[in-house]
Amino acid sequence: MIQYYAARAREYDRIYDKPERQSELQILRTFIEETFRNERVCEVACGTGYWTQYVAKTATSIWATDRTEATLEMARTRKLGAHVKFDCQDAFNLPLPPQPFTAGLAGFLWSHISKPDIQKFLSSFHSALKPGSIVVCMDNVFAEGSSTPISRTDSIGNTYQTRRLENGSKHEVMKNFPTESELLKAVEGISTDATVQCYKYYWTLTYRTSLSH
Ligand SMILES: C[S@@+](CC[C@H](N)C(=O)[O-])C[C@H]1O[C@@H](n2cnc3c(N)ncnc32)[C@H](O)[C@@H]1O
Numbered sequence: 623m624i625q626y627y628a629a630r631a632r633e634y635d636r637i638y639d640k641p642e643r644q645s646e647l648q649i650l651r652t653f654i655e656e657t658f659r660n661e662r663v664c665e666v667a668c669g670t671g672y673w674t675q676y677v678a679k680t681a682t683s684i685w686a687t688d689r690t691e692a693t694l695e696m697a698r699t700r701k702l703g704a705h706v707k708f709d710c711q712d713a714f715n716l717p718l719p720p721q722p723f724t725a726g727l728a729g730f731l732w733s734h735i736s737k738p739d740i741q742k743f744l745s746s747f748h749s750a751l752k753p754g755s756i757v758v759c760m761d762n763v764f765a766e767g768s769s770t771p772i773s774r775t776d777s778i779g780n781t782y783q784t785r786r787l788e789n790g791s792k793h794e795v796m797k798n799f800p801t802e803s804e805l806l807k808a809v810e811g812i813s814t815d816a817t818v819q820c821y822k823y824y825w826t827l828t829y830r831t832s833l834s835h
Contacts, residue, residue, distance in 0.1 A: 623734060626785075626793045627669070628692040633788055634670050642768060646821045650760065653826065654727070655680045657758055661725035664750045666713035671697030673729045678702040685723065687711035714739075714746050722752040726831075728759045733798045736780055740808050748812065753833045757813070760826040764799040768823065772797075800825075 627634070638647060654673060659680040668674050668686035670693050677684050683705045688694050689712045697708050711717070713731060726747055735743050751757070762769065770783040773794065783797045800808075802818040805827045809816050816829035 623795070624690055626795060627690045629787055629789070629791060631670060631690070631692040631696050634693065634696075635672055638672060640768065643823050646823050649821070650824060650826070651676045654758070657756060657828070658725055658727070661756065662723050663725045663727055664716075664719070664723035664747075665727040665729070666716070666747055667728060667731035668697060668708070669693045669730070671700050671702070671708070673727065674706060675700055675702055677727060678706050681705070681725070683707075685709060685719070687713070687716070689713070714743055716746050716750045719750050723750055724752055724755050726751050726755055726757040728757075730761050732759050732800065733761045734796055735798070736796065737778055737798065744808065744812060748831050751831050753831055755831045756828070757831060758826060758828050760824060762797075762799065763820060763823055763825050765823050770797075
């Protein structure tokens with residue numbers, strides 16, 4: 623994953639140019655800007671900072687983290703302002719912040735997490751947030767004809783795609799497409815007000831972290 627996203631950093635944002643996805647992306651951008659207005663946001667797996675730039679428009683501050691330096695380098699060139707701090711951090715092992723954040727964003731990471739590791743990820747992610755924080759996780763719905771086909775499924779149900787980068791290199795990448803009930807079940811007992819919105823190309827899972835955790 624790290625090598626793949628490091629190699630893909632320069633071409634990553636082209637995924638947001640697909641013409642058929644523009645109207646849904648606009649809905650998501652507006653949703654992100656409104657949801658994080660006046661919040662102190664912890665973003666995990668920020669990549670090249672595509673979503674960070676929209677959070678930055680309305681949030682009080684953002685700690686935007688990713689495990690890949692190459693994508694963070696590109697994110698920093700966006701110059702989003704003094705209220706945005708980019709930092710190299712593993713979403714599975716976030717340090718406890720001096721002051722917990724009031725909101726969390728995980729964009730397009732869920733699909734790359736092995737199914738049995740989702741709870742470990744959520745536990746680390748939530749540890750950086752105040753009880754009652756608003757959280758948005760979002761990712762892709764599998765869209766026939768637009769998504770890269772699934773090349774195999776492993777014994778625990780994770781699905782994979784074979785992706786080719788512009789330099790010709792081929793990478794097998796885990797890419798899961800959870801159902802609405804899988805998403806809601808994953809946050810059962812650790813959240814309140816959980817809702818899933820499914821579009822043609824994207825899904826969002828929105829909830830508040832439980833008041834006791
Ligand atoms: C599909 S990209 C999404 C980037 C960005 N959120 C976006 O939507 O444009 C996935 C990102 O997850 C990062 N990543 C993968 N595993 C991670 C981990 N354990 N901790 C933090 N970042 C991770 C990769 O480096 C990559 O930048």
